[in-house]
Amino acid sequence: MAVMAEPVAAQVKRSSLWSRAFESRNFLGAMFMVPAIAILILFLAYPLLLGLWLGMTDTKIGGVGRYIGFANFVSLAKDSVFWLSVFNTIFYTVAASVVKFAIGLYLALLLNERLPFKSMIRAIVLLPFVVPTVLSAIAFWWIYDSQFSIISWVLIKAGLITHYIDFLGDPWNARWSVVVANIWRGVPFVAITLLAGLQTISPSLYEAANLDGATNLQRFRHITLPMLSPIIAVVMTFSVLMTFTDFQLIYTITRGGPINATHLMATLSFQRAITGGNLGEGAAISNAMIPFLVAAILLSFFGLQRSRWQQGGRD
Amino acid sequence: MSTADDQSVGMDYLESFPRKFLRVYLPLGLIMVFLLFPFYWMTVATFKPDAEMYDYEKYNPFWILHPTFEHITKLFFETDYPLWMWNTIIVSVSSTFISLFASVCAAYAIERLRYKGSRYVGLAIFLGYLVPPSILFIPLAAIVFQLGLFDGNLALILTYPTFLIPFCTWLLMGYFRTIPYELEECALIDGATRLQILTKITLPLSLPGVISAGIFAFTLSWNEFIYALTFISSSENKTIPVGAITELVNGDVYHWGALMAAALTGSVPVVILYSFFVEYYVSAMTGAVKE
Numbered sequence: 001m002a003v004m005a006e007p008v009a010a011q012v013k014r015s016s017l018w019s020r021a022f023e024s025r026n027f028l029g030a031m032f033m034v035p036a037i038a039i040l041i042l043f044l045a046y047p048l049l050l051g052l053w054l055g056m057t058d059t060k061i062g063g064v065g066r067y068i069g070f071a072n073f074v075s076l077a078k079d080s081v082f083w084l085s086v087f088n089t090i091f092y093t094v095a096a097s098v099v100k101f102a103i104g105l106y107l108a109l110l111l112n113e114r115l116p117f118k119s120m121i122r123a124i125v126l127l128p129f130v131v132p133t134v135l136s137a138i139a140f141w142w143i144y145d146s147q148f149s150i151i152s153w154v155l156i157k158a159g160l161i162t163h164y165i166d167f168l169g170d171p172w173n174a175r176w177s178v179v180v181a182n183i184w185r186g187v188p189f190v191a192i193t194l195l196a197g198l199q200t201i202s203p204s205l206y207e208a209a210n211l212d213g214a215t216n217l218q219r220f221r222h223i224t225l226p227m228l229s230p231i232i233a234v235v236m237t238f239s240v241l242m243t244f245t246d247f248q249l250i251y252t253i254t255r256g257g258p259i260n261a262t263h264l265m266a267t268l269s270f271q272r273a274i275t276g277g278n279l280g281e282g283a284a285i286s287n288a289m290i291p292f293l294v295a296a297i298l299l300s301f302f303g304l305q306r307s308r309w310q311q312g313g314r315d
Numbered sequence: 316m317s318t319a320d321d322q323s324v325g326m327d328y329l330e331s332f333p334r335k336f337l338r339v340y341l342p343l344g345l346i347m348v349f350l351l352f353p354f355y356w357m358t359v360a361t362f363k364p365d366a367e368m369y370d371y372e373k374y375n376p377f378w379i380l381h382p383t384f385e386h387i388t389k390l391f392f393e394t395d396y397p398l399w400m401w402n403t404i405i406v407s408v409s410s411t412f413i414s415l416f417a418s419v420c421a422a423y424a425i426e427r428l429r430y431k432g433s434r435y436v437g438l439a440i441f442l443g444y445l446v447p448p449s450i451l452f453i454p455l456a457a458i459v460f461q462l463g464l465f466d467g468n469l470a471l472i473l474t475y476p477t478f479l480i481p482f483c484t485w486l487l488m489g490y491f492r493t494i495p496y497e498l499e500e501c502a503l504i505d506g507a508t509r510l511q512i513l514t515k516i517t518l519p520l521s522l523p524g525v526i527s528a529g530i531f532a533f534t535l536s537w538n539e540f541i542y543a544l545t546f547i548s549s550s551e552n553k554t555i556p557v558g559a560i561t562e563l564v565n566g567d568v569y570h571w572g573a574l575m576a577a578a579l580t581g582s583v584p585v586v587i588l589y590s591f592f593v594e595y596y597v598s599a600m601t602g603a604v605k606e
Binding site for chain 2: 025028059110111132247287297
């Protein structure tokens with residue numbers, strides 16, 4: 001008996017090794033993850049680390065760099081253009097995000113009213129977000145043209161100004177001009193995602209408040225805002241992230257000019273690394289953005305935590 | 316009927332029309348004008364002859380007296396625009412399909428196979444979504460160069476999934492979670508393999524999610540700029556956004572008509588696609604935030 005049983009057992013063992021592997025969650029899971037993980041490690045995780053390393057080298061395009069420690073950061077700390085770009089980035093992010101939030105929330109509340117053709121209006125509102133940013137930025141470029149700006153033309157016809165406004169030639173005009181273009185692009189995203197949040201608030205809450213004699217403002221202050229605050233946190237974190245790392249709008253409309261007045265950290269790093277060929281220095285500028293991004297992500301993380309706790313959900 | 320399908324509250328329906336006009340329609344109208352004006356301006360400039368474009372005294376800038384196709388024909392027959400369009404289509408379609416394939420597998424594994432450590436992998440992929448292209452393009456340029464992919468479609472097809480996969484995976488995980496687990500258990504008992512379960516049960520049931528992810532991924536890759544600007548150097552390999560901004564400006568001479576035509580014709584394909592799948596697009600955009 002024992003002599004016969006052995007090869008059978010071995011056979012069973014061999015076949016079950018395969019089948020067990022294919023039934024094992026861990027093995028199958030690993031197999032399913034291969035395509036995604038391979039791409040993400042090669043083109044996301046590795047470049048992220050490589051970028052940190054490049055920031056500490058003096059690599060030029062087409063050359064091999066050597067390790068120079070924090071020398072790039074030391075020279076950036078004395079570089080007034082770099083500090084101007086930091087200021088511009090913060091100004092651009094704060095100014096655009098505040099207005100985007102205000103108009104976006106207002107638009108979301110308007111769209112939440114009883115309206116004819118509501119879904120069509122919603123579809124149209126989202127258009128600026130759908131259309132390629134560079135292509136709509138070209139339209140803004142033309143709107144801001146120094147000789148043929150339609151805004152100047154209208155204002156002159158209305159008798160409000162006498163000369164064409166130099167939108168992109170003056171530092172502060174240029175800064176506000178790109179902020180407006182960014183607001184134009186970002187409002188739809190904020191409005192539509194907040195609208196989705198508004199639609200999840202149960203109408204019975206408003207009915208109860210109505211019975212208690214709450215005014216419009218009280219309903220907004222004590223129901224809408226608290227119920228919406230978790231999604232506001234997430235939406236605004238995304239919005240801040242996108243604005244802070246913006247590149248396309250600036251590159252299209254001003255290329256950082258006039259005299260670096262609208263250079264963001266992203267456009268400056270492109271200019272130094274790709275146009276100027278100093279990969280190391282450009283990478284150092286990119287890396288300088290990371291602390292701000294981490295702060296924004298942490299904010300989002302705690303925003304999410306709070307939302308789960310507020311809604312009484314688990315983990 | 317009036318209360319069932321609207322979100323407005325209480326006795327709003329008693330509100331008089333003039334009041335509602337001031338409170339809702341007027342501000343809504345103003346915001347819509349602000350949001351739509353650049354498109355109108357783009358369209359007007361595309362079909363306006365140069366004579367009208369640069370003369371605001373004789374012609375009203377808001378209107379076109381003699382519509383023309385000269386800018387569009389110039390764009391299509393005297394520049395590399397058709398090639399840019401072709402490249403954009405190839406790159407967007409391929410990177411979308413690669414990303415969808417990788418994301419479906421990854422999301423299924425994370426959400427349904429629940430292998431050891433899947434939760435942490437899921438979280439790591441979400442964090443990958445938060446890494447912006449503006450801090451990756453410099454090291455990626457070095458990698459693309461080393462791999463010999465520089466100045467070719469493949470450079471973009473392989474790098475776009477870095478921002479598409481995290482997004483699609485995260486979105487699909489949410490969809491897979493809504494499919495009852497019992498369906499899979501039944502299939503397992505009937506002897507189906509995991510692959511059969513994925514292709515015959517989970518995927519068909521989460522088709523709306525796959526379409527949403529695909530539409531959103533396609534528009535994201537169509538709109539991508541910084542990688543395409545960095546990794547592509549010769550005109551015939553450029554995508555529409557990069558080609559428009561780098562090739563249609565000769566020093567200080569801006570071909571405004573052709574630029575506007577490029578902006579308009581480059582936007583139209585995404586807008587058409589979007590108009591067919593608005594609901595999917597919106598659910599992708601809001602889903603990624605709500606999860």
